[in-house]
Amino acid sequence: xxxxxxxxxxxxxxxxxxxxxxxxxxxxxxxxxxxxxxxxxxxxxxxxxxxxxxxxxxxxxxxxxxxxxxxxxxxxxxxxxxxxxxxxxxxxxxxxxxxxxxxxxxxxxxxxxxxxxxxxxxxxxxxxxxxxxxxxxxxxxxxxxxxxxxxxxxxxxxxxxxxxxxxxxxxxxxxxxxxxxxxxxxxxxxxxxxxxxxxxxxxxxxxxxxxxxxxxxxxxxxxxxxxxxxx
Amino acid sequence: xxxxxxxxxxxxxxxxxxxxxxxxxxxxxxxxxxxxxxxxxxxxxxxxxxxxxxxxxxxxxxxxxxxxxxxxxxxxxxxxxxxxxxxxxxxxxxxxxxxxxxxxxxxxxxxxxxxxxxxxxxxxxxxxxxxxxxxxxxxxxxxxxxxxxxxxxxxxxxxxxxxxxxxxxxxxxxxxxxxxxxxxxxxxxxxxxxxxxxxxxxxxxxxxxxxxxxxxxxxxxxxxxxxxxxxxxxxxxxxxxxxx
Numbered sequence: 001x002x003x004x005x006x007x008x009x010x011x012x013x014x015x016x017x018x019x020x021x022x023x024x025x026x027x028x029x030x031x032x033x034x035x036x037x038x039x040x041x042x043x044x045x046x047x048x049x050x051x052x053x054x055x056x057x058x059x060x061x062x063x064x065x066x067x068x069x070x071x072x073x074x075x076x077x078x079x080x081x082x083x084x085x086x087x088x089x090x091x092x093x094x095x096x097x098x099x100x101x102x103x104x105x106x107x108x109x110x111x112x113x114x115x116x117x118x119x120x121x122x123x124x125x126x127x128x129x130x131x132x133x134x135x136x137x138x139x140x141x142x143x144x145x146x147x148x149x150x151x152x153x154x155x156x157x158x159x160x161x162x163x164x165x166x167x168x169x170x171x172x173x174x175x176x177x178x179x180x181x182x183x184x185x186x187x188x189x190x191x192x193x194x195x196x197x198x199x200x201x202x203x204x205x206x207x208x209x210x211x212x213x214x215x216x217x218x219x220x221x222x223x224x225x226x227x228x229x230x231x
Numbered sequence: 232x233x234x235x236x237x238x239x240x241x242x243x244x245x246x247x248x249x250x251x252x253x254x255x256x257x258x259x260x261x262x263x264x265x266x267x268x269x270x271x272x273x274x275x276x277x278x279x280x281x282x283x284x285x286x287x288x289x290x291x292x293x294x295x296x297x298x299x300x301x302x303x304x305x306x307x308x309x310x311x312x313x314x315x316x317x318x319x320x321x322x323x324x325x326x327x328x329x330x331x332x333x334x335x336x337x338x339x340x341x342x343x344x345x346x347x348x349x350x351x352x353x354x355x356x357x358x359x360x361x362x363x364x365x366x367x368x369x370x371x372x373x374x375x376x377x378x379x380x381x382x383x384x385x386x387x388x389x390x391x392x393x394x395x396x397x398x399x400x401x402x403x404x405x406x407x408x409x410x411x412x413x414x415x416x417x418x419x420x421x422x423x424x425x426x427x428x429x430x431x432x433x434x435x436x437x438x439x440x441x442x443x444x445x446x447x448x449x450x451x452x453x454x455x456x457x458x459x460x461x462x463x464x465x466x467x468x469x470x471x472x473x474x475x
Contacts, residue, residue, distance in 0.1 A: 052337065052370060066329045068336060078325040090313040091299055097306045102287065135287055 007032040008060040010046055012039045013205050014213050016108065016162030017069040018057040023158050024073050026199045028080045070100060070159060077155070085155040096155045099139060099148065103160035106132035111167060115174030115214065116221040122176070129178045133187060136160070140186040146193050157194060164191045165204050166214075173214045242267035243295040245281055247274055249449045251343075251395035252304040253292040254436060258391050259308050261432035263315040274451035305335065308388055320388045334374060334381060335392040342367045342393070346400050349411050351456070357409075364411050371396075372420045379426060386430055396420070397427040402440045403447060407463060 009025065009032050011018030025032050037046050037056050049058045049065040059066045059075065066075050077085045086093050110132050114125035140148065148156035167179055181188040195201050244260070244267050246253035260267050272281055272291050284293045284300035294301045294310070301310045312320050321328050345364040352360045371393075375381060381389035390397070396412065401424060404411055414421040427433055444464075448456050 052333075061326075064326050066326065066333075068333055071329050071332045071336070074332065075325050075329045078328070090310055091296075091301070093313065094301045094306050094310040097309060098301075098303055101303060101306065 006060070006062065008035060009033070010035045010037050010049065010056050010058040010060070012037055012056045014210055015039075015056055016166060017055075019162060019204075020069045020158050021057045021059060021072050021076070022203070023153075023161060023200060024076045024085060026202070027085075027153060027158075028076065028083045030076070030080055070104065073155060073158060083152075085149070085158065087149075087154070096148075099136075099156045100159040102132070102135070103156060107136055107160060108162055111163065111170050111178060114176050114178070115170040116218045117225070118222060122174070126176050126178065129176075133178060133184055137184045137186050140190055147190065153194065153197060153200070157190075161194055161200065164194045164200075166210065167191075169207065169210050169214055173211065173218055241295070241297055243270060244268070245270045245272050245278075245284070245293040245295070246291045247272055247449065248438060249399075249443070249447065250291060251399055254394050254398075255304045255391050256292045256294060256307050256311070257436040258386075258394060258432050259311045259320055261435050262318050262320060262386070262391075263311060264317070265311075265315060274449065305339065305392065308391065312388075318385075320382070320386075320391060322387070331382070331388050334371075334389045338371065338389060338393045338396070342371060343395055346396065346411065349409060350400075350403055350407065361409075361411055365416065368396075368412060368417055368420060372417050375419050375423055377419075380423065386427065386433070390423075390427055394427070394433070397424045397433070398437055399443060402443050406444045 007025070007030060009018065009021055011022070011034060013036060022034075035045075037043060039046075039056060042054055046056070046058065047054050049060060050056075050067045053067065055067070057067070057069055057072060059072045061075075061079070066072050073085060086096055106128070110125055110129035114122060114129050117125050145151060147153050148160070163179075171177055171179070179187065242260070242265055244253070244256055246256070246269060248271060257269075270278075270280075272278060274291070277289060281291065281293060282289055284295060285291075285302045288302065290302070292302070292304055292307060294307045296310075296314070301307050308320065321331055342364075345360070345367045348360045349357065349364050380386045381393070401412060412420070428437065448460050450457065
């Protein structure tokens with residue numbers, strides 16, 4: 001813990017991307033100042049620190065900003081060497097990066113799309129999500145460990161971790177069913193183990209507040225899509 | 232081009248010659264001076280090896296190192312940089328490394344799709360797609376600033392990932408008579424592209440421009456797109472006049 005210098009995290013309470021960074025910092029025992037941003041009414045600070053996207057999370061370390069959650073995780077892992085998130089071996093690191101990318105682009109993204117869409121589009125998105133879960137289940141089973149990272153939480157667990165506390169809500173809001181625990185026993189067990197970790201479970205947003213937010217958001221997105229279609 | 236390291240290491244690359252994702256890997260291998268066997272895949276008839284080595288996506292590029300497959304071009308670039316330490320393509324400093332990854336992502340996820348869309352625009356869509364592409368290129372031009380390459384004095388990960396902008400896009404754009412990436416609009420990027428295409432690790436794996444045009448789009452993209460492209464080449468696609 002040779003690194004000194006202020007660590008700040010700009011986030012949004014329900015953002016799964018910001019949550020990834022919180023988990024990484026907590027697992028490494030890194031003290032940080034959390035700054036809540038209203039992403040629908042962005043502060044000058046956020047626009048200054050992330051001029052390209054104006055999005056959270058942004059990690060500020062020694063006054064320098066880093067954005068994009070997966071890039072921030074890599075940075076954290078390189079600066080604070082305790083409780084490593086990525087394996088040492090380059091091949092194993094490549095596998096972790098592959099599955100992290102898969103978790104973000106195929107697992108998380110498809111669930112969100114399935115929640116926010118309707119009709120044929122929804123059916124397609126649910127199908128994609130289930131296929132993604134099948135691949136994820138296969139890989140978890142193949143590894144045969146408690147977490148993707150082994151016996152301790154690692155990079156892929158943190159990136160995929162948002163499904164542990166948000167998936168059920170997305171399913172409810174979107175009237176969809178993806179995670180059938182009889183079909184996905186390894187993922188179901190992984191979710192249980194992940195949420196059992198005190199640092200993971202600590203400080204997660206309230207379920208009813210998340211439910212209200214997702215309901216509102218998915219209605220907004222649906223009406224945006226309708227207005228594009230009829231325009 | 233000599234093989235670094237004390238033992239003979241078996242490096243194979245499954246690729247498709249038109250693919251800029253595949254080209255990224257070739258450039259990185261060339262920068263490091265790694266000897267490799269290149270295997271051209273017919274994407275309309277994928278080999279059993281490709282399906283075995285990339286069961287999740289069934290796509291190229293696939294790097295095989297001592298029998299172990301690595302897939303997804305950006306993941307492969309990171310693997311190459313961590314395995315062969317000479318001529319690094321990412322900076323040493325964690326903050327600069329994060330910055331390079333950020334811009335590589337921007338090129339990959341924002342610039343490439345925007346430019347790709349302009350190629351496939353109908354005349355009605357062109358102006359809007361062009362506007363989006365110009366916006367993205369402007370951000371990139373600002374980031375390049377006064378640097379010779381995004382990587383500084385020598386090419387790095389961002390330059391490698393941007394190979395489509397540096398070479399193929401300009402070739403296709405010229406054939407279609409599009410006016411997206413011009414020297415007037417983007418003088419710094421234009422100069423970057425000239426320098427980039429002339430770098431020896433890049434030059435080694437660039438196809439001749441006429442071959443690229445004659446074989447674009449690749450057959451696996453489907454007959455409709457291929458014939459649409461060919462008829463545009465004959466028409467020499469012109470964006471609509473403003474008055475319409």
